[in-house]
Amino acid sequence: MEPIILVHGGAGDIPDSRDQGKHDGVRQAARIGYSVLRETNSALDAVEAAVKSMEVDENFNAGYGSVLTLNETVEMEASIMRGADLATGCVTLLRDIKHPISLARMTMEPIILVHGGAGDIPDSRDQGKHDGVRQAARIGYSVLRETNSALDAVEAAVKSMEVDENFNAGYGSVLTLNETVEMEASIMRGADLATGCVTLLRDIKHPISLARMVMEKTPHNFLGGEGAMDFAREQGVEILSPPGQLVTEHAKRALESFKKQQNLGNSQPGKTEIGHEAPVPGEVGTVGAVAIDTAGRIAVATSTGGITGKYVGRIGDTPLLGCGTYADDRFGGVSTTGHGESIMKFVLAKDIINRIAFQGVTAQQATEEAVKEMTKVTGGTAGAITIDKDGNIGIYFSSKKMSWAYQKGHEITYGIRHGESITGRFL
Template identity: 45%
Template sequence: MNPVIVVHGGGASNISKDRKERVRQGIIRAATEGYKILKDGGSAVDAVEGAVTVLEDDPEFNAGCGSVLNVNGDVEMDASIMNGKDLSAGAVSAARGIANPIKLARLVMERTTHCFLTDQGAAKFAAAMGVPTVPQEQLVTERNLKRLEKEKHEKGAFKSDCEKNLGTVGAVALDHNGNVAYATSTGGIVNKMVGRVGDTPCIGSGGYADNNIGAISTTGHGESILKVNLARLTLFHVEQGKTLEEAADLSLGYMKAKLKGLGGLILVSKAGDWAVKWTSASMPWAAAKDGQLHSGIDLDETSVANLP
């Protein structure tokens, strides 16, 4: 199989021109890193973890360093990863003081008999696995301190949670052996309740991977995505013979009509086709296949470049 990777940087709106360029470069770096892993013979799981790690380390994105803050001004992060070869999966929620929750999610997948660890249990497991902790301040950005202050001030005055454009990062990949995988990571929603868990760590909502169908990673309003099981719903439509674009339009359209929930998703099929779709204002994304890198942020905006 010709390897493929697609990454997304979550929903976005009103991005300033300078920030838009930083976001674009960040998403391109993540896709390039993931594609390099695939070209060097790495697995789909290696590639999605590598790409998402790049985004978690980039303060422009709502994951890892750059995560939004909860009501107490703290960072609580969620992440999940899945291997389409055997449906093995790992997830963490309410993770604190860890630079790369996606790496911890992979350890849950590969080093435990469980799928999902949360809060103190996730912290104890991370310590047992030798995962280094980082000070809370290292994960908090000035931009997110201002966002929390603004959200507390405006609560109830503007758009509902369903209508906000919300951030998550994710990746899907197909490797040389025909295996697919997904990874998704987020800091959640600004001003969320302590302990709130969204769709990102929930298998079937924040993402899904099955070699018989393909892989998907989602972004958007977590509560809406959870209620419709967005990831698995989209892959169900693919199983029923819909194209990737049709499947994405059907599931995102259903979520918007039923719940007014906005979102986006990236998909790769078992044959190596890929798609990106969203109903939010915009969604930073990039896809690498056959030595070419496709990327965009706004609707009807795609640039193509040759990869080195």
């Protein structure tokens, strides 16, 4: 059966001088909605797209073009409904929001977006990365639906990757030159900019949970080294014994390969997380998650073991606000991955947020432009995932690969290569 979309632009005593603009606007909305309908076969996506096109058209009383109150202000409202399960999202008394219909949809469908690290990932590792990010997205989304807490969701998603050896976080972390694991993590709540950051952790299964404890149980933003380890003990966090249980064979092989490169004259950790541009056995990658719940609250979490062959005591971008992690409900949330030294110099996460906040660009445009510019300026590769305050996502990486996935409703979309985007339905 041929799909159909039907739109309206409002009923009323419309002056003849406005007819052409109304005609043009509804035809454009119908075309946009139908294009989405054919592409996605989703009636929900189609009606949202059609209405969004009219929300930015001054010929209509929605979004830009909304009528004024007696106080000369704009107060908007919107609703969206899915017939299959009667799921509904409604919003009212909105101010200064470009697309009320998208916010209405968010109240019906929260979003979680995760990444499993950017780098030169061998093809043999793709399936493990795919499986891991999809699992993390499912776990995070389940928590998001159950608790309606973006903070709980990103912590749960990252925890699932911290116990998966396919990723460079927790179990599976890369090794220092001394063949030890030193981990770091950060978590941020966009509603009040509350933050917890940790670094130089050893033998702790879930660094991201310790970062959250720093946020919720101390007056500080950041703890590192022995102070962080002492705090973990005070909080009853398990310190694995005997030490070294987080070291994997993949990580050992990656360090061996790095040391061989070092002996050939490449003495510095290179521009990707694996230590140099050539593929090495055991490649792994930083993990991160960004979520927005039905109240519009945004949270971000990022966790890593750093880069293969790093000096003992090296601190990367992951625990640094504005570099590896940033969240602000007014604009969006970002988690980054890649060559930490380059990300730190560019303050990549905050750069993406600033582009959304001050240039008015989309989440995708901000993410892509910032990552490209960082690579151009520093020579280091990176990737980032973004969700803006309207629930739009951004995904981009300048490295060869980055595993990522997001869930919205019953669908998970994921990929690892440039241009790859695979969608599956999960009930």
